[in-house]
Amino acid sequence: MMPPKNSRRMETLLDSIGAQLMVADPEEHLSDHTLRVEYIPADLLRPDPVQPRRVLPEALHFAFHEDRLTPVQALRELVQLAQVTARQSGRPFSGPLDLLSSLESDEDAEAPKLTPEEALVRDLANLAMTIRDDGQVNPLTVVDASQGVTRLYRIETGERRYWATWLLRDFLPSYEGDGTIPCILIPSGKASVFRQAKENTARSGLSAIAMARQAALLILAVHNVEKPDGPVSHDFYRQALGLDLRDKREHTTAILSAMGGITKAHLWHYKSLLKLSDEALELADRHSLDEFRLRYVLNLPTDAQGEMVRQIITFNLTGRQIKEMCEQSGDTDQSDEYPLSKEAHRFARMMCTLTPALARDLAQVLLTQEKDIHLARARIQTMKKLINDTEAYLEDH
Numbered sequence: 001m002m003p004p005k006n007s008r009r010m011e012t013l014l015d016s017i018g019a020q021l022m023v024a025d026p027e028e029h030l031s032d033h034t035l036r037v038e039y040i041p042a043d044l045l046r047p048d049p050v051q052p053r054r055v056l057p058e059a060l061h062f063a064f065h066e067d068r069l070t071p072v073q074a075l076r077e078l079v080q081l082a083q084v085t086a087r088q089s090g091r092p093f094s095g096p097l098d099l100l101s102s103l104e105s106d107e108d109a110e111a112p113k114l115t116p117e118e119a120l121v122r123d124l125a126n127l128a129m130t131i132r133d134d135g136q137v138n139p140l141t142v143v144d145a146s147q148g149v150t151r152l153y154r155i156e157t158g159e160r161r162y163w164a165t166w167l168l169r170d171f172l173p174s175y176e177g178d179g180t181i182p183c184i185l186i187p188s189g190k191a192s193v194f195r196q197a198k199e200n201t202a203r204s205g206l207s208a209i210a211m212a213r214q215a216a217l218l219i220l221a222v223h224n225v226e227k228p229d230g231p232v233s234h235d236f237y238r239q240a241l242g243l244d245l246r247d248k249r250e251h252t253t254a255i256l257s258a259m260g261g262i263t264k265a266h267l268w269h270y271k272s273l274l275k276l277s278d279e280a281l282e283l284a285d286r287h288s289l290d291e292f293r294l295r296y297v298l299n300l301p302t303d304a305q306g307e308m309v310r311q312i313i314t315f316n317l318t319g320r321q322i323k324e325m326c327e328q329s330g331d332t333d334q335s336d337e338y339p340l341s342k343e344a345h346r347f348a349r350m351m352c353t354l355t356p357a358l359a360r361d362l363a364q365v366l367l368t369q370e371k372d373i374h375l376a377r378a379r380i381q382t383m384k385k386l387i388n389d390t391e392a393y394l395e396d397h
Contacts, residue, residue, distance in 0.1 A: 037139065039180035042071070042166060044151050045142060047159045049231040052213035053200055055159050057081065057117065058282050065231040071166045079171070082117035089115060096125035096171055116286045127164035128172055136161060139182040141199070143191045153183065156191060157199035193221045194258045201260035208294055209285035211259070212273040216240035218258060219271070222251040234281055238274045269295060279306035287313050296326040311381055315374040325378065 047055070049065040056064060056074060060081075064074040079096060086093055091112060093099055099114075099122035114122065140158030155162055165181050186192075197214050200206050206214070216237035217227070223243050228236070245252050256262055259270075269291055275298055276284065284294055289312060296319070297308050312322060366376040 036185050038183055038185050039178075040142065040153055040183050040185075041180050042162070042169070043179070045140070045153050045155055045162060045181060045183070046145075047155045047162060048196070049229075050217070050227045050236070051155075051159060051196070052210045052217060053159065053206055054210065054285060055120070055163055057120075057286065062231050071163075072170050075163065075166055075171065078117065079121055082115070082121040085115040085117045096121050096128075096167060100125055100129070116288075124160065124164045124167050125172070127160060128168035131161070131164060132168055132172065132174065136165070136182055139184050141186060141195070142183045143186045144188040146188070153185070154191070156186065156196050158183075191227075193217045193227070194254060197258035201258065205288070207285050207288040208270065208273060208291040209281055209289075211270045211291070213237050215255075215259060215267055215271045216274060218255045219243050219245070222248045222255070234274070234278050240271055241274055266291075272298060276309075277302045277305045280309045283309045283313065289313070292319050293317070293322050296322045299326045307385060311378050314381070315378045317374060317378060321372065321375045321378070325382070 047065075049061075054061055056078060060069065060074050060077055063069045063077075064071070069077065082099075083093060089112065099118060138158070138161065140161055141156045142153040143156055145152045145154040162181065168175050169177070169179060197218060200210070200214060216239070219240040220227075220237075220243070222245070225239060245255070252264065256264060256267060259267060262270075273281075273284075273291065273294055276294070280294075280297060283289075283306065289309070293312060294309075297305050297312075300308055308322070308326065311317060311325075317325075363376070366379060367373065370376045370379065
């Protein structure tokens with residue numbers, strides 16, 4: 001595919017970027033002559049299904065990579081999902097461009113917090129408008145995955161730019177392009193999780209869960225565990241939980257550098273997040289919860305982690321608040337045979353004396369005790385769950 005007109009400046013920039021890229025072995029460099037820039041039709045590009053940074057929500061991610069949705073269909077599903085969540089929050093919109101006005105009010109303390117789906121569509125629309133007005137000066141990095149006469153390229157870095165281009169082509173007005181995307185073409189067999197990690201960590205917005213997946217991919221790579229060609233479950237990344245770098249010390253520095261220059265202790269904190277339940281992982285990733293708040297959730301039983309993450313999201317709990325709640329919940333024995341606690345006896349006796357008039361007093365006591373309305377509400381949510389679980393237990397007997 002021939003490059004568009006007036007692209008000499010673009011090609012010079014792309015070549016200078018491409019010459020600096022590294023392959024999977026951190027000690028080996030791609031020579032300048034092996035790299036070239038091509039303008040590839042978007043239809044021939046395919047995102048990496050194992051990429052740590054998830055652009056699409058979980059359900060759409062799997063539907064797209066299992067070929068149940070085309071790129072346009074996946075984007076339409078995403079926009080519709082954002083419209084539903086926005087309507088539920090009382091701020092309906094008709095198209096992606098309507099969300100761009102919220103960028104102007106981000107610094108306003110009173111501005112409503114967008115749902116993750118709204119924020120994603122808004123960010124893709126903003127990136128699409130930038131590409132339309134200024135051109136795509138930052139190319140994708142793609143690996144030639146062609147088989148026989150069938151041309152196909154796997155995106156190594158730049159998936160958000162890929163989706164923004166599709167949004168520009170099919171959803172936004174005034175598109176005058178030819179459907180191609182500038183790409184630095186990496187030779188077949190030279191894919192690199194290290195290069196991918198450097199690109200990911202150099203850019204903002206990588207969630208703690210994405211960092212956990214990134215750490216897992218790097219650790220799996222140095223242990224010669226190959227990446228699959230299709231979408232994977234959380235269990236694929238969890239393989240890294242049983243691996244360490246004691247016998248791979250020569251790779252430690254490269255891994256820490258690819259992860260953004262973090263410490264070894266921080267690397268293990270990120271990797272430990274893979275112990276979370278599937279539900280907790282997906283919620284935490286969708287809402288970009290930080291690692292510090294999530295580390296305390298690991299102390300809870302697996303079936304309680306999702307509910308705790310929901311409370312963190314709903315009440316925007318701090319690390320201290322989460323630590324206190326998880327430590328209290330973690331003291332509960334989960335076995336079927338254990339002595340009935342004194343707390344259970346006291347609570348059951350207290351229930352016999354409850355009256356509706358106690359509601360206001362209880363609210364005041366909670367506020368005085370917790371000194372934070374969000375934590376007080378979280379305590380109430382925990383109580384509601386306790387009551388619901390108690391009712392379910394009674395129904396089973």
